[in-house]
Amino acid sequence: MQPENEPGDQERRSFIEEARRAQIVSATIETIAEIGYAKASFVQIARRAGISPGLITYHFAKREELMKQVMLTVHASMEQALGAQVEGAESYTAALRALIEGFVFYYAERPKEIIAIGQIASASRDAEAARSWFEQQNAKTLTELEDMFREGQEAGELREFSPRVMAVSVIAAMEAAPAELITRPDTDVAAYARELADLFEHAVRRPASEASNS
Incomplete structure (x- = not known):
């Protein structure tokens, strides 16, 4: 014993x-x-x-400690789910598609998690530390996306544009997806994810005419 x-x-x-x-x-x-x-x-x-x-x-x-743990748990789960898809991508545009489509599907499968962290992030007083952490994670994601766009441009796969502006736009579009799916529960999630990914793939991809002249 x-x-x-x-x-x-x-x-x-x-x-x-x-x-x-x-x-x-x-x-x-x-x-x-x-x-x-x-x-x-x-x-x-x-x-x-x-x-x-x-x-x-x-x-x-403290309540603040619990709310921060909720943020940590959800973010870790999302990062693991999306990271696996992005890492397996064979190109920068494929990685972008995986990120966008993966986020939309993640939300569709776990709406309560997104609702919870959204409310915590926008709350005040005891959620201040959680909100601050959330903002730090957003800044980290933004920087990583900027770096990916910059690398894709250097590799000649992506056209010339501001990596910062494009990264901000992609994140804003992804963050808008949950509200759209909540207000329109009959939305075709696969079609929504595909259309959103198509939009940004066309926005970042280097035109074939430029690629052939390089």
Whole structure:
């Protein structure tokens, strides 16, 4: 029989704690999506998780800490899902398509997550740290997209344009997708994703006539 303080017991406790934290984060997302950020109290979240409010405060001392963890969890999930698609792309335009289409499909499959982080990001007071983190992640994504466009131009695949302006435009268009799909739930998600990707592929791709003259 293993002593209580053996490494295996510590690992088991850690696993249980992580599972509980994940349960609380999931319940928080459900709560915000259902009744809104302002009403998403520890009591409401605990009710949906089937636990006591005290158990939430054991893992997250402050509401701000929990909201930031929601942002971290959703962003990590999205980054993993989109990163795998982009990394497998064979060209810069293919990578852009994978990013845009992947985001639209990600939202369509997980609308509650997008609603939750959107409300947290726009909230005030106790969500200030979460919002600040969200803005930092947006800035990082913007820089990465700029770099991708710049590399594509240097490789001769993409036409000349401002990488910054194009990156801002792509992100703005992707962020507008959730609102469109919410207000029009009968939207053909595949068609929407394809049209949006087509739009920006045409916007960045180097014309064939220029490529043949190089």
